[in-house]
Amino acid sequence: MLAYFGPQGTFTEQAARSLAGAEDLVPFDTVPAALAATRSGAADAACVPVENSVEGAVPATMDALAEDGPLVAVAEAVLPVRFSVLVRPGGTEPKTVASHPHALAQVRRWLAEHLPSADVVATTSTAAAARSVLAGEFDAAVSAPVAVRHYPLEVLATDVADVRDAKTRFLLLRRPGPLPAPTGQDRTSVVVTAVDRVGALSELLAELALRRINLTRIESRPTKGRLGEYRFYVDLDGHVAEPRVADALAALRRHSPDTRFLGSYPKAEAGGAQTGNEGFVAAAEWVASVREGRGA
Numbered sequence: 001m002l003a004y005f006g007p008q009g010t011f012t013e014q015a016a017r018s019l020a021g022a023e024d025l026v027p028f029d030t031v032p033a034a035l036a037a038t039r040s041g042a043a044d045a046a047c048v049p050v051e052n053s054v055e056g057a058v059p060a061t062m063d064a065l066a067e068d069g070p071l072v073a074v075a076e077a078v079l080p081v082r083f084s085v086l087v088r089p090g091g092t093e094p095k096t097v098a099s100h101p102h103a104l105a106q107v108r109r110w111l112a113e114h115l116p117s118a119d120v121v122a123t124t125s126t127a128a129a130a131r132s133v134l135a136g137e138f139d140a141a142v143s144a145p146v147a148v149r150h151y152p153l154e155v156l157a158t159d160v161a162d163v164r165d166a167k168t169r170f171l172l173l174r175r176p177g178p179l180p181a182p183t184g185q186d187r188t189s190v191v192v193t194a195v196d197r198v199g200a201l202s203e204l205l206a207e208l209a210l211r212r213i214n215l216t217r218i219e220s221r222p223t224k225g226r227l228g229e230y231r232f233y234v235d236l237d238g239h240v241a242e243p244r245v246a247d248a249l250a251a252l253r254r255h256s257p258d259t260r261f262l263g264s265y266p267k268a269e270a271g272g273a274q275t276g277n278e279g280f281v282a283a284a285e286w287v288a289s290v291r292e293g294r295g296a
């Protein structure tokens, strides 16, 4: 069973469908609930949103990945995000409009222009907003276009997005187990806590630069312990099966003993700067030959 951030009709459901094998898809109303089902073994995997090109990281996902039992990403999907505004059939001018905070942030200008006097209300997801509109709690929902297939609502507007070509990235997470094989176009995700001293973060990043590893994303979240103490979520090009990535992860772990591996998985969109491993493999072989008295 694959748990996804639902209910039915979310963008996450679409991502889950694109990533699922033969598993049944089961919706959970929150990201932590979908992840908890996977940790407990009730679900084999979870599909959750991780970042959006307009609104940035999804904090519920980031915190849950660092805080509770370990889960590891095995695949990702990137979806284009454009919304439909859904209303009850025959409804009047909406006085309230509801959606997930990430969705609301992506349509702020559209709402100011088209529904300027409507109160804006946050719901747990875009599909939960559609469900609430159907139940009569709110008048309009900013939803994924597919939501109208699940909830008998009317489409007030389509293609709603302040920023053209917005995208959201989703992860498929499992309990730690065998890793996906390297493809040559992979991403590795880790979370590291930097100690509070001069140069701590630059030392962590230098471990990547020294090994010619391309950093694709760095995001910080408070540890929720001491004020000013942060976790850094680092995405980099490459797979932990590659010696230079393995070596860099070992170095990060030396700096920060609570470094957590969040997965090595194929990138949904090719690109970035994957450095060749040849030089690293050849150098490691030379060192082995020196240690074994075969070379100098």
Ligand SMILES: O=C(O)C(=O)C[C@]1(C(=O)O)C=C[C@@H](O)C=C1
Pocket (backbone or CB within 6 Å): 005, 009, 010, 011, 012, 013, 049, 051, 052, 058, 081, 100, 102, 103, 124, 125, 126, 127, 144, 168
């Ligand atoms: O509520 C949904 O439909 C989701 O899948 C969540 C989510 C998000 O968290 O970013 C996914 C894509 C959109 O950017 C808006 C909301």
